[in-house]
Amino acid sequence: xxxxxxxxxxxYNAREVEKEIYKxxxxxxxxxANSQSDKPPFSIVIPPPNVTGILxxxxxxxxxxxxxxxxYKRMNGFETLWLPGCDHAGIATQNVxxxxxAKEGKTRHDIGxxxxxxxxxxxxxxxKTKILDQFKTLGASFDLSRARFTLDEGCSKAVKKVxxxxxxxxxxxxxxxxxxxxPRCQSAISDIETEYETEQGHLWEISYPLKDEMGAxxxxxxxxxxxxxxxxxxxxxxxxxxxxxxxxxxxxxxxxREIPIIADEYVDKSFGTGALKITPAHDPNDFEVGRRHKxxxxxxxxxxxxxxxxxxxxxxxxxxDRYEARERTIRMLEAHQVLVKIDEHExxxxxxxxxxxxxxxxxxEQWFVKMEPLxxxxxxxxxxxxxKFVPKRWEKNYLMWMENIRDWCISxxxxxxxxxxxxxxxxxxxxxxxxxxxxxxxxxQETDVLDTWFSSGLWPFETMGWPDxxxxxxxxxxxxxxxxxxxxIIFFWVARMITMGLEFTKVPPFSTVYIHGLIRDExxxxxxxxxxxxxxxxxxxxxxxxxxxxxxxxSMCTYGGQDIKLSDExxxxxRNFANKIWNASRFVLMNLENKDFELDLNNLSIADKWILNKxxxxxxxxxxxxxxxxxGEVTNILYDFFWNSFCDWYVELSKIEKNESVxxxxxxxxxxxLHPFMPHLTxxxxxxxxxxxxxxxxxxxxxxKYDEKFNFEEDSNAMELVFEAIRSIRNIRSSFNIAPSIKxxxxxxxxxxxxxxxxxxxxxxxxAENIEYVENAEVKQSASTVVGNSKIIIPLAGLIxxxxxxxRQNKKLLKLNTEKESxxxxxxxxxxxxxxxxxxxxxxxxxxxxxxxxxxVIEGLIKSLS
RNA sequence: GGGCGGUUAGCUCAGUUGGUAGAGUAUCACAUUGACAUUGUGGGGGUCGCUGGUUCGAGUCCAGUACCGCCCACCA
Numbered sequence: 001x002x003x004x005x006x007x008x009x010x011x012y013n014a015r016e017v018e019k020e021i022y023k024x025x026x027x028x029x030x031x032x033a034n035s036q037s038d039k040p041p042f043s044i045v046i047p048p049p050n051v052t053g054i055l056x057x058x059x060x061x062x063x064x065x066x067x068x069x070x071x072y073k074r075m076n077g078f079e080t081l082w083l084p085g086c087d088h089a090g091i092a093t094q095n096v097x098x099x100x101x102a103k104e105g106k107t108r109h110d111i112g113x114x115x116x117x118x119x120x121x122x123x124x125x126x127x128k129t130k131i132l133d134q135f136k137t138l139g140a141s142f143d144l145s146r147a148r149f150t151l152d153e154g155c156s157k158a159v160k161k162v163x164x165x166x167x168x169x170x171x172x173x174x175x176x177x178x179x180x181x182x183p184r185c186q187s188a189i190s191d192i193e194t195e196y197e198t199e200q201g202h203l204w205e206i207s208y209p210l211k212d213e214m215g216a217x218x219x220x221x222x223x224x225x226x227x228x229x230x231x232x233x234x235x236x237x238x239x240x241x242x243x244x245x246x247x248x249x250x251x252x253x254x255x256x257r258e259i260p261i262i263a264d265e266y267v268d269k270s271f272g273t274g275a276l277k278i279t280p281a282h283d284p285n286d287f288e289v290g291r292r293h294k295x296x297x298x299x300x301x302x303x304x305x306x307x308x309x310x311x312x313x314x315x316x317x318x319x320x321d322r323y324e325a326r327e328r329t330i331r332m333l334e335a336h337q338v339l340v341k342i343d344e345h346e347x348x349x350x351x352x353x354x355x356x357x358x359x360x361x362x363x364x365e366q367w368f369v370k371m372e373p374l375x376x377x378x379x380x381x382x383x384x385x386x387x388k389f390v391p392k393r394w395e396k397n398y399l400m401w402m403e404n405i406r407d408w409c410i411s412x413x414x415x416x417x418x419x420x421x422x423x424x425x426x427x428x429x430x431x432x433x434x435x436x437x438x439x440x441x442x443x444x445q446e447t448d449v450l451d452t453w454f455s456s457g458l459w460p461f462e463t464m465g466w467p468d469x470x471x472x473x474x475x476x477x478x479x480x481x482x483x484x485x486x487x488x489i490i491f492f493w494v495a496r497m498i499t500m501g502l503e504f505t506k507v508p509p510f511s512t513v514y515i516h517g518l519i520r521d522e523x524x525x526x527x528x529x530x531x532x533x534x535x536x537x538x539x540x541x542x543x544x545x546x547x548x549x550x551x552x553x554x555s556m557c558t559y560g561g562q563d564i565k566l567s568d569e570x571x572x573x574x575r576n577f578a579n580k581i582w583n584a585s586r587f588v589l590m591n592l593e594n595k596d597f598e599l600d601l602n603n604l605s606i607a608d609k610w611i612l613n614k615x616x617x618x619x620x621x622x623x624x625x626x627x628x629x630x631x632g633e634v635t636n637i638l639y640d641f642f643w644n645s646f647c648d649w650y651v652e653l654s655k656i657e658k659n660e661s662v663x664x665x666x667x668x669x670x671x672x673x674l675h676p677f678m679p680h681l682t683x684x685x686x687x688x689x690x691x692x693x694x695x696x697x698x699x700x701x702x703x704x705k706y707d708e709k710f711n712f713e714e715d716s717n718a719m720e721l722v723f724e725a726i727r728s729i730r731n732i733r734s735s736f737n738i739a740p741s742i743k744x745x746x747x748x749x750x751x752x753x754x755x756x757x758x759x760x761x762x763x764x765x766x767x768a769e770n771i772e773y774v775e776n777a778e779v780k781q782s783a784s785t786v787v788g789n790s791k792i793i794i795p796l797a798g799l800i801x802x803x804x805x806x807x808r809q810n811k812k813l814l815k816l817n818t819e820k821e822s823x824x825x826x827x828x829x830x831x832x833x834x835x836x837x838x839x840x841x842x843x844x845x846x847x848x849x850x851x852x853x854x855x856x857v858i859e860g861l862i863k864s865l866s
Numbered sequence: 867g868g869g870c871g872g873u874u875a876g877c878u879c880a881g882u883u884g885g886u887a888g889a890g891u892a893u894c895a896c897a898u899u900g901a902c903a904u905u906g907u908g909g910g911g912g913u914c915g916c917u918g919g920u921u922c923g924a925g926u927c928c929a930g931u932a933c934c935g936c937c938c939a940c941c942a
Contacts, residue, residue: 011904196940203942221942234942271941283942348940393870397937400869404938487937522878524935555890558880562871563935565878573890576904587901632880636889651901727908733896734908740897767899822886831922840885840923 005589005688012582014545014575018680022139025683030699031141033081035472042078043477044070045460046135046142047485047493048150050089051124052096055134057519057527057566058486060537063138064550065516065557065631066484070141071676072626073481075703081477082141083463085148086128090452091185091354094416097123113415113447120416124151134538139546139679141699146473148463150455151418158462159418159455160435162504167433171370172410174422174431176297178280178287179366179409180359182352183305187413188366189352190451191406192491194359196348203345204330205273207338208233211249211258217242218340220272222347223282224333225325227252228313229300230259232278234289237263239274253338254314254329264289281363299363322360367411367420367448375405377502378495387498387508390629391561394487394515401491410451417449457496460509469505483510486518487561514629517563524565535568547678548574554677555635577639578681581674584647585685588663591654597661597691601709606757608662609712610719611650614641615666616710622673623706638674646670649723656760664691669704721751721788722758728785729766729792735808736783736800743769747777750790779864783808786854806865813858820851 001020025031033043044066049059066082074080097120098108108116128149135142148155166172179188204224207216217233230252235242246263266289267276280290281299290297302308307325309318314332317325333339350359379402381387382395389395411420423432423443437443455462464478465471479501485494494513501509520526521533528534540549552574556564604612618641625633646666654663668691671682675698686698695701729746738744744767748755752773755762762768774793777784781797783805823844826832833841 008901010902012902219942223942266941268941276942279942285940285942347942350940397870400938491937518936556879559882560871562879567878570878570891572904579904580902583902583905585901590901636880640889647902648906655901730907731909737896740899740907764899819886826886826922829922833922835922836885844885 001684001687003688005586008582008586008589008688010583010586012545012579012681014547014578014681015542017684018137018139018546021680021683022136025141025697025699028696030697031082031143032145033143033477034079035476037079037476039077039079041081041477041481042070042073043081043083043480044482044484045083045463045480046085047483047489048085048087048148048456048459049131049135050092051086051128051131051149052089052092053131055131055138055537057535057537059131059135060138060540060549061516061519061553061557061564062484062486063135063140064553065514067138067140067142067550067679068554068631068676069482069484069514071679071699072703074141074699075672075675075701077702079476080141081143081146081473083146083148083477084132084135084140084142084144085459085463086131086150087452087456088124088149088151088417090412090414090417090449091187091189093120093124094414095185095354097416108415116415124149137538137541137546139550141679146463150452150459150462154465155455155458155462156418158458158466159450160421161467162458162500163421163450163454164433164435165504166369171373172367172433173370174365174367174411176363176365177368177409178282178284178361179364180350180352181303181362181364182355182357183303183360184355184357185352185414186303188364188409188411189354189359190409190453193353194350195353197351198346199349201345201347201349203272203343204333204339205341205343206253206277206333207340208250208253208277209338210245211251213248216338217245217250217261217275218273219275219277221277222345223279223326224329225307225317225322226279226282226300227277227329228255228307228317229279229281229298230257230277231280231290231295231298232259232262232293234262234264234267234276234278235274236267236269237265239267239269241274253336254332255312257312262289262293264292282361284361287363297363301360301362303362303364305360366409369408369410371405371408371499374499374503375402378402378499381498381502381508386511388512390512390514391559394490394513394561397487398490398495402495408451410454411448412451413447414449417452418455420446420448420450422446453492453496456493457500458504460497460501461505466505478505478509479507480510482512482514484514484516487515488518490515512629515561516557517561519564519566522565522567524563535566540568540571543568544571544575545578545681547681548572548578550574550679551577551635551677554631555639557631559630559633574678577643578678580643580647581678581681581685584642584651585667585671585688587651588654588667589685589688589690591658592660592664592690594660595690597664599661599665604662604712605657605659606715606719606722607650607653607657607761608659609715611645611666612662612710613712613716614645615669616706619669619673619704620706623703626676635677638670638677642670642674652765653761656764664689671698672701672704675699675701718754719758722754722761725755725785725787725790725792726762726766728787729762729768729794732783732785732794733767736796736804738796738799740767742799743767744794744796745770745772747772747774747782747793747795748790749774749777749793751788755790779861782865784861786857789853791857802865806862809858809862809865813855813862816851816855816858820848820855823848823851 001024070080070082180194182189201222203220203222205218205220207218209216219233233250245261248261249258250261251258278286278289280287280295281297282301298312300308300313301322305322307313307317307320317328352359379399423437423445426442426444432438437445460480461478464474466474497509548571552571618637621637622634671686675682683698746768759771777793779793782793782795783800784791784793827844
């Protein structure tokens with residue numbers, strides 16, 4: 001860590017500093033939470049990144065926001081725990097390991113379950129530190145000593161308990177239902193893991209001959225290959241076209257099996273032919289129809305997506321892939337002249353979220369969680385405000401999903417995951433659901449594992465020692481305070497944590513859910529490796545510095561939680577700010593002479609009062625906005641205060657006349673305010689400051705608070721007036737191209753007392769030479785400006801073109817006149833005067849008076865110029 | 867089909883009790899006056915998607931409409 005103020009580089013070397021500072025924090029164990037502390041708790045659990053993953057911008061944003069909040073709360077006197085960890089990511093991880101095996105020409109079946117799990121564990125163990133290490137480069141102040149993994153022993157214990165309890169309560173059941181089957185993953189997946197894509201397909205109309213009489217019924221389908229699994233043809237009961245056919249039988253072409261024609265409300269008369277083939281084993285809607293009518297289920301496609309060799313399926317198709325079977329079926333139907341019509345048809349096809357393979361809906365025996373009873377409390381607790389979403393609109397989204405929730409298919413035919421704690425008797429087949437195998441000799445455990453989200457759904461409490469409710473962490477830090485995540489996993493994760501948390505701990509697992517937008521590329525497209533439009537946060541951090549990346553990301557978080565369009569260059573914003581802070585601080589530090597920086601409120605200049613007043617106001621607004629998760633707003637205030645107030649004015653003024661106690665006070669407070677956003681930079685500078693410190697690190701210091709004793713409203717306003725005068729003079733200089741090296745004289749009419757106090761400021765910042773106070777100024781050969789109640793005249797004989805000055809003044813006059821006119825008109829409107837609030841009317845009146853006097857002065861100026 | 871978001875300066879976006887529009891960036895001019903060129907100073911640039919309504923007054927509230935994006939549902 002830099003200790004010597006004299007040799008600081010003129011540009012901020014972010015990475016060098018950041019690595020050292022992070023190490024300093026880590027070595028001192030400043031991130032470690034103490035469950036025995038008396039301080040009030042603040043806890044937050046990380047959305048566990050996949051163990052397969054590498055840090056992406058989404059993590060960077062998510063992590064930044066979590067760290068900002070954690071650091072802010074820590075500085076506010078809370079015992080803070082930010083708990084890190086990884087998700088075992090069932091399918092994703094298994095995919096990776098299987099791919100590696102495939103390179104050796106092997107499949108998981110070749111090596112067997114035990115060996116496969118051994119390899120996968122090795123792989124997971126070697127990778128799980130990687131992503132958390134990358135989080136460290138973000139400056140994450142999480143407690144790594146508490147890092148967890150969703151497949152570790154503790155989680156496994158929690159998962160088993162939850163499963164067994166839910167089973168015993170009748171909320172988990174096993175049964176044959178239509179599920180979303182991924183033929184590539186060789187597993188069932190849940191409804192929300194199925195994504196629908198619009199595809200251009202066909203609508204085939206096929207004629208099913210009637211039995212025992214002439215004629216046929218024409219059905220429409222997008223999947224002719226499933227016709228062999230048909231168990232009925234359904235029509236709408238009110239459809240007069242088919243009225244007479246209901247109850248009769250028809251014959252499936254090609255195989256000649258007889259099926260009934262039934263009536264069901266579900267059928268849409270206007271779609272296709274109005275007649276629908278019912279295939280309960282391969283379509284969720286048909287499944288429902290089949291159940292209503294007590295029809296049989298004939299499965300014709302297997303788990304590989306191949307046609308099953310059974311008598312109902314045409315022998316030519318046995319073993320064929322579903323798509324090939326489709327082609328063959330069509331050709332056969334054509335040959336038999338029962339293919340009536342082919343239409344182009346756009347429809348939605350379900351895809352596996354993980355591998356994008358087209359889902360095969362099929363009948364399968366799986367485990368499900370009955371969600372409806374669990375959802376009740378989860379709905380209630382959000383409705384009654386016990387759990388609050390920020391921004392609020394996500395509540396609606398959550399509630400809509402919860403209120404229409406369907407059962408959750410939790411079993412996966414994978415090897416990597418929590419094995420379902422159900423045991424089957426080797427001979428009788430009897431099933432026992434229990435925490436332990438009742439008798440390993442005679443019982444064999446179910447081979448299916450649980451959906452990854454089943455264990456992630458327990459994350460806030462399984463990581464705190466639950467089911468041991470007396471564990472210190474659970475007692476101190478559960479429930480957690482805030483959850484920070486993106487909207488894309490509200491259903492997958494947030495909703496499940498809420499339901500499970502309420503069911504098993506009786507309290508909401510967190511009180512606030514802060515939802516941020518998603519990171520997108522410059523064109524607003526989702527970032528993905530396959531598109532090649534990703535920005536690697538690790539590289540951005542190397543290039544711009546971690547603090548720069550953090551500050552930039554935070555600045556892009558809007559109140560509405562809009563998605564963030566990002567490009568690498570945007571980080572220049574944060575980098576420039578970091579460099580500005582570095583240099584301004586360097587200046588302050590290099591110019592300190594005193595040893596005692598005690599602030600003396602009775603000995604302040606007008607500029608000191610102004611900056612203290614500004615800082616105090618900024619503090620108030622920053623805290624207010626932080627409490628309301630408006631990170632972008634906070635960064636704006638920090639940036640504006642430091643750059644536009646502190647650097648542009650106060651530091652400049654301090655070159656004329658400096659108050660070291662105010663300089664150090666303001667810098668110290670600003671660094672603390674900024675610390676959650678730019679932790680390393682602020683820590684480094686703070687460590688260099690020769691002030692009295694109550695803590696060994698800024699990250700442990702107290703967060704500034706608004707304090708009324710710094711309200712210097714009147715002096716501040718006067719100071720602002722002076723700044724306006726300086727700006728006006730600079731403006732005049734600029735418009736007449738007066739070189740900085742040329743000094744000007746000023747004649748000031750009015751506000752003598754004020755300007756007398758700040759003469760030195762005017763001299764330096766407006767490059768003024770002599771300042772004269774006059775009663776009635778001669779303006780010939782001069783430029784002038786009106787500021788408040790005073791007039792400033794700059795004699796510029798030889799330097800200006802009078803015509804230009806008249807033009808300049810006229811332009812100003814026009815502006816003022818336009819404003820005055822519109823305001824006057826408003827005042828003439830009786831209704832306005834009557835109905836607008838008194839305050840507004842008075843303000844308008846005052847502004848008109850102000851404008852009038854300014855206009856008068858300028859008119860006088862123009863008159864005397866010409 | 868249902869729901870949600872967006873449309874404001876060339877670009878990226880702020881603007882939450884309705885009181886005549888802001889930032890960053892880009893651009894133009896000037897400047898190397900010892901914290902900083904990752905800089906300083908000054909300037910130009912917007913009828914706030916469109917139409918109507920409420921109101922003394924609308925970027926802000928209401929209704930409708932167009933376009934872009936997202937989510938849910940899944941009529942085979």
